[in-house]
Amino acid sequence: MDFSESSESSQTSSSEEEDAYTILVMQVPQILRRVFIGDKTDKLVEFLLLKYQKKELVTKAEMLHIVDHDDHEQFPLLFKEVRECMCLGFGIDVRKRNSPGDTYNIVPLLGLTYTGIVGDDQIIPKIDLLIVILTVIFVNGSYASTEEIKEVVRTRQMLPKRHFPTGDRWKFITEDLVQEGYLEYRQVPSSYPARYEFLWGPRTHAETNKMKVLEHLCKVNKMDPRSYPRLYDQALKEDLESAMNELEAIEDEV
Incomplete structure (x- = not known):
């Protein structure tokens, strides 16, 4: 590759990077809107966020108490959706503890406390x-x-x-x-x-x-x-x- 080809390739690469950066700047609000909180998950998400602020553990029994009784059988699927929402929406993970009982830690990923x-x-x-x-x-x-x-x-x-x-x-x-x-x-x-x-x-x-x-x-x-x-x-x-x-x-x- 001669100098002119190398220069042209470098300019193209720089232009592509600039375009990708510009697109990202424009799309940030849209990208971060992708986390959908539905009617069945909003109460549990709010409850977990408050637990996170207080630095408290949470049990499965507490979470079941928050969701509608009709959704108890579907709780594993509901909890999966809530956990994904907490992670992608707020930078928080809900992890089961390595101890007897259905107890969970609420772990900061993004680091923000929100208190x-x-x-x-x-x-x-x-x-x-x-x-x-x-x-x-x-x-x-x-x-x-x-x-x-x-x-x-x-x-x-x-x-x-x-x-x-x-x-x-x-x-x-x-x-x-x-x-x-x-x-x-x-x-x-x-x-x-x-x-x-x-x-x-x-x-x-x-x-x-x-x-x-x-x-x-x-x-x-x-x-x-x-x-x-x-x-x-x-x-x-x-x-x-x-x-x-x-x-x-x-x-x-x-």
């Missing part, structure tokens, strides 16, 4: 919205404009089981999530008239990382994280920096 932001009948749409916003911020390059987040809110509002009053949504994002440290909402430097943008807050950085968010997004999308080299390299760089900082902290203590 302090939910606790009522809006638990599903609130957590759902938080995950989508954090993902959009990451995919967009670590920040997202007010307009972009408003479009995300508009998109999610149209989904079943994902809505709550319009005023409450924006207050939840700009006040509650900021107060809890999940988001930072700031004026874009040197912008006039003033424009505002969202970034990950300190609590998000403490509870999760870019690699976990990328892996979660790709799990929902049934893709390999390496399919998005730019995001994967960014997440991997953060992991390496974090590991180096931890090593330096250990060395300082010795």
Whole structure:
């Protein structure tokens, strides 16, 4: 292959990667809408999310008490659907314990605790919205404009089981999530008239990382994280920096 062919191939590869990245940016809200919570599973999902917040174990008997009696015979299939929903929708797994009895651990995969932001009948749409916003911020390059987040809110509002009053949504994002440290909402430097943008807050950085968010997004999308080299390299760089900082902290203590 001569230089011109090599250059053309490199440009084509770069263009394909850019196209894939652009498509991902545009499709994040749609990709993360694929988890469907039906009428038979919503109560159990809400119950498990509250259990997760409280860091409590859950038993099969408790779960059977939540679902309708008519669905008890179909519980194994129902539980499979709920577990998939918890995993893909909220980054949480429900795993049976290696001990006598039907007892389960509720395990964080994404790392987010969600404490302090939910606790009522809006638990599903609130957590759902938080995950989508954090993902959009990451995919967009670590920040997202007010307009972009408003479009995300508009998109999610149209989904079943994902809505709550319009005023409450924006207050939840700009006040509650900021107060809890999940988001930072700031004026874009040197912008006039003033424009505002969202970034990950300190609590998000403490509870999760870019690699976990990328892996979660790709799990929902049934893709390999390496399919998005730019995001994967960014997440991997953060992991390496974090590991180096931890090593330096250990060395300082010795």
